[in-house]
Amino acid sequence: MITITPATEHDLPIIRAIAYQTWPSTFGEILSADQIGYMLDMMYSMDALNRQVNEQNHVFLLAQESESKTYLGFTSYEFDYKGLSKTKIHKIYLLPASQGKGVGKLLINEVAELSSAHGNDTLSLNVNKYNKAVQFYERMDFFIVDNETIDIGNGFIMDDYVMEKPMKM
Numbered sequence: 749m750i751t752i753t754p755a756t757e758h759d760l761p762i763i764r765a766i767a768y769q770t771w772p773s774t775f776g777e778i779l780s781a782d783q784i785g786y787m788l789d790m791m792y793s794m795d796a797l798n799r800q801v802n803e804q805n806h807v808f809l810l811a812q813e814s815e816s817k818t819y820l821g822f823t824s825y826e827f828d829y830k831g832l833s834k835t836k837i838h839k840i841y842l843l844p845a846s847q848g849k850g851v852g853k854l855l856i857n858e859v860a861e862l863s864s865a866h867g868n869d870t871l872s873l874n875v876n877k878y879n880k881a882v883q884f885y886e887r888m889d890f891f892i893v894d895n896e897t898i899d900i901g902n903g904f905i906m907d908d909y910v911m912e913k914p915m916k917m
C-alpha cells in the first residue's frame with residue numbers, strides 16, 4: 749500500500765534527498781551536469797524549499813510505502829496559480845526504483861482531487877520537451893498547450909512544454 753501525506757517543513761530534507769537521487773537519471777541525457785547542479789541548488793537548497801513552502805504557497809505531498817515507511821517520491825502544487833482557476837504542479841519526482849509502478853498516477857490523481865475540491869478547473873505544469881515524462885502526462889490526459897523557453901541565468905535555459913489537464917467539475 750502507498751500512503752500520500754502532506755509534507756511538513758521537517759520533511760524538506762527528505763524531499764531534497766529524493767531530488768538529488770532522481771535528477772541525474774532523469775536529466776543526465778538532456779542537460780549538462782553543470783546545469784543539473786545549478787538547477788538543484790536553485791530549486792532544492794533548504795532556503796529555496798523553505799521559501800516555496802512559506803512564501804510561495806507550494807504544498808508538498810510525500811508518497812510512502814505504508815508498511816516500511818520508506819519514502820518513494822514527492823509532488824508539489826500551488827492552487828490559484830497566477831490568480832487563475834489553475835493548480836500548478838511544480839514538481840513530481842519518484843526515486844528511480846519506484847518509477848513505473850503506478851505511484852506517479854496516484855500522486856497526480858491526489859492533486860487532481862484536491863484541486864477540484866478547491867474549485868480549480870485545470871491542472872497545469874511545465875516539462876522539459878525531451879523528458880519521457882511527457883508521455884506519462886499524455887497518459888494522464890494532459891495536453892501540450894504551449895512552448896516556453898525560460899532563461900534561468902548562468903547561460904542556462906529551460907526548454908519546456910506547458911501541459912494542461914482540464915478537470916471535470
Ligand SMILES: CC(C)(COP(=O)(O)OP(=O)(O)OC[C@H]1O[C@@H](n2cnc3c(N)ncnc32)[C@H](O)[C@@H]1OP(=O)(O)O)[C@@H](O)C(=O)NCCC(=O)NCCS
Pocket residue numbers: 770774821840841842843846847848849850851852853854874875876879880881883884887888
Ligand atoms: C514521471 C513519473 C512521475 C511518472 O510516475 P510513474 O509512477 O513512473 O508512472 P506510473 O507508473 O504511475 O504510470 C502511469 C501510466 O503512465 C504510463 N507511463 C508512465 N511513463 C510512461 C512513459 N515514459 N511513456 C509512456 N507511458 C508511460 C504508464 O504505463 C501508466 O499507464 P497505465 O495507467 O495504462 O498503466 C516518474 O516516472 C518519475 O518520477 N520520473 C522521473 C522524474 C520526472 O521526470 N519527473 C517529471 C518532471 S516534469
